[in-house]
Structure formats: C-alpha cells, structure tokens
Amino acid sequence: xxxxxxxxxxxxxxxxxxxxxxxxxxxxxxxxxxxxxxxxxxxxxxxxxxxxxxxxxxxxxxxxxxxxxxxxxxxxxxxxxxxxxxxxxxxxxxxxxxxxxxxxxxxxxxxxxxxxxxxxxxxxxxxxxxxxxxxxxxxxxxxxxxxxxxxxxxxxxxxxxxxxxxxxxxxxxxxxxxxxxxxxxxxxxxxxxxxxxxxxxxxxxxxxxxxxxxxxxxxxxxxxxxxxxxxxxxxxxxxxxxxxxxxxxxxxxxxxxx
Ligand SMILES: Nc1ncnc2c1ncn2[C@@H]1O[C@H](COP(=O)(O)OP(=O)(O)OP(=O)(O)O)[C@@H](O)[C@H]1O
Ligand SMILES: [Mg+2]
Numbered sequence: 001x002x003x004x005x006x007x008x009x010x011x012x013x014x015x016x017x018x019x020x021x022x023x024x025x026x027x028x029x030x031x032x033x034x035x036x037x038x039x040x041x042x043x044x045x046x047x048x049x050x051x052x053x054x055x056x057x058x059x060x061x062x063x064x065x066x067x068x069x070x071x072x073x074x075x076x077x078x079x080x081x082x083x084x085x086x087x088x089x090x091x092x093x094x095x096x097x098x099x100x101x102x103x104x105x106x107x108x109x110x111x112x113x114x115x116x117x118x119x120x121x122x123x124x125x126x127x128x129x130x131x132x133x134x135x136x137x138x139x140x141x142x143x144x145x146x147x148x149x150x151x152x153x154x155x156x157x158x159x160x161x162x163x164x165x166x167x168x169x170x171x172x173x174x175x176x177x178x179x180x181x182x183x184x185x186x187x188x189x190x191x192x193x194x195x196x197x198x199x200x201x202x203x204x205x206x207x208x209x210x211x212x213x214x215x216x217x218x219x220x221x222x223x224x225x226x227x228x229x230x231x232x233x234x235x236x237x238x239x240x241x242x243x244x245x246x247x248x249x250x251x252x253x254x255x256x257x258x
Pocket of ligand 2: 016017018040044045128129
C-alpha cells in the first residue's frame with residue numbers, strides 16, 4: 001500500500017516545500033521508498049532537491065501528462081532518481097496547466113489517475129502543493145486523500161486554515177470521499193506570546209483530531225534548501241532533524257485513507 005500525502009496550505013511561505021522535502025528524507029532514512037511530487041509551478045521543491053535543470057528542461061513534464069488522458073502512463077518517464085529519494089519535478093510550463101485544465105473532463109482527478117499508472121511502488125508519495133486553492137491543489141487532495149498542513153504560528157493563519165478546511169469539506173461532498181487531516185505542523189515557531197496564542201488556537205481547533213508538531217525557526221533549513229538537499233544530507237547539523245524524524249515516525253503509524 002502507498003500512503004499518499006498532500007502537503008498543503010494555500011497561504012504562501014508557510015513551509016510546505018521545506019517540510020515536504022525534509023519529511024521525504026526522514027522517511028527515506030527509515031528505509032521507505034519515497035516519491036516527492038512537486039506540483040507547484042514555482043518549482044521551489046524541484047530547486048530544493050537540486051533538480052533546477054529539470055525546471056526549465058523541455059524533455060516533458062506533468063503538464064503534458066495531466067492534460068491528455070491518453071498520456072497518463074507517461075508519468076513513469078517523469079520520475080527522476082534524486083540525491084535522496086525519487087522526484088517528479090515541476091517545470092515552468094506548469095504555470096499554464098491550471099487554466100488549461102478548466103475545461104477538461106475529470107479535471108480534478110487527473111493526478112489521481114496518473115499516479116495509479118506508476119509502475120514503481122512506493123511506501124510514501126508526498127505532494128508539494130502550490131500556494132493557492134485551485135485545480136492543482138484539488139488534484140493533489142483528491143489523489144492523496146490525506147493532508148498534512150504546515151502553518152505559521154501567527155494570527156494570519158486562522159482565516160487561511162478555516163478556508164482550507166472549507167475547501168476540503170466541499171471536495172469531500174462533491175466527490176463523496178474523505179480527505180484525512182493527518183497533522184498540523186506549526187512552522188518557524190519562535191516562542192513568544194503570539195506563538196503561544198496561536199498554539200492555543202491550533203490546539204483548540206484540532207487537538208483531539210490531529211496532532212500538532214512544532215518546527216522551530218532555523219536558518220539551517222534555508223541553507224539546506226539552497227544547497228539542494230534536506231537537512232539530513234546537509235553538512236550543517238540541525239536540531240530539527242529529530243523533529244522531522246519524530247513526524248516521520250508518526251506518519252508510519254497512521255491509518256491512511258487509500
Ligand atoms: N523552520 C524554518 N526556519 C527558518 N526558515 C524556514 C523554515 N521553514 C521554512 N523556512 C524558509 O521560509 C521560506 C518559505 O518556506 P517554503 O518555501 O518551504 O514555504 P512554502 O509554503 O512552500 O512557500 P510557497 O507558498 O511559496 O510554496 C523559505 O525561504 C524557507 O527556507
Ligand atoms: Mg512551496
């Protein structure tokens with residue numbers, strides 16, 4: 001069985017890409033086969049795993065696969081063996097994908113159908129989502145049926161999370177499915193009053209249903225991204241390795257929606 005997880009929050013810059021890459025690495029270190037899918041046309045995830053040449057290459061990308069129901073199995077040609085785990089990179093062409101999907105049939109289920117065609121079997125597939133709600137994020141949520149939500153421990157997170165949870169409910173109703181909220185990762189936590197207020201809010205909003213992990217603000221995470229690796233593969237030691245390892249352990253225990 002493959003556990004598929006969308007790392008998603010339409011709010012920009014909350015740490016989706018950083019958390020997705022470092023969790024892929026933490027899961028790989030625990031002897032899992034992992035695929036990282038960069039579904040964000042910005043391609044920060046692709047850059048963060050050292051594959052920026054793929055972002056501008058014209059060798060083919062997810063746009064062609066997702067826009068043509070006859071081409072879904074070509075997803076297998078897109079898988080790249082990365083430094084730490086397998087990757088389906090993003091590409092600058094993917095900025096055109098969302099508008100082109102608007103009129104396509106089954107336009108929110110294309111990624112799900114494409115992932116079903118993967119020949120290689122993985123223990124985990126993590127999907128790095130773009131910073132907006134729209135067709136690509138809907139595709140990720142319906143393909144994975146599981147979401148991990150990174151959020152900043154600050155006041156602006158409240159409305160973003162309410163909107164995200166509404167969208168999940170809308171999709172669940174429209175597609176008669178369940179999208180499981182696996183965890184909230186409060187990111188860039190820098191203990192102060194506002195962080196505490198927000199952690200209280202997260203706890204009230206999610207507590208009994210989903211665990212909340214705290215990732216601290218660490219410049220080592222930025223430097224690892226710039227070096228095109230996770231903190232596990234970066235020369236600089238970072239105390240957040242233990243945190244990502246703890247989240248990976250939790251992800252190994254969860255009952256997933258398939
Ligand atoms: N815990 C952290 N400590 C310090 N810097 C961090 C942390 N998490 C993320 N960052 C930095 O914050 C910036 C935004 O992070 P990231 O790109 O992961 O967010 P994102 O949600 O994927 O952004 P976008 O919405 O643009 O896709 C990056 O420069 C990243 O290196
Ligand atoms: Mg990102």
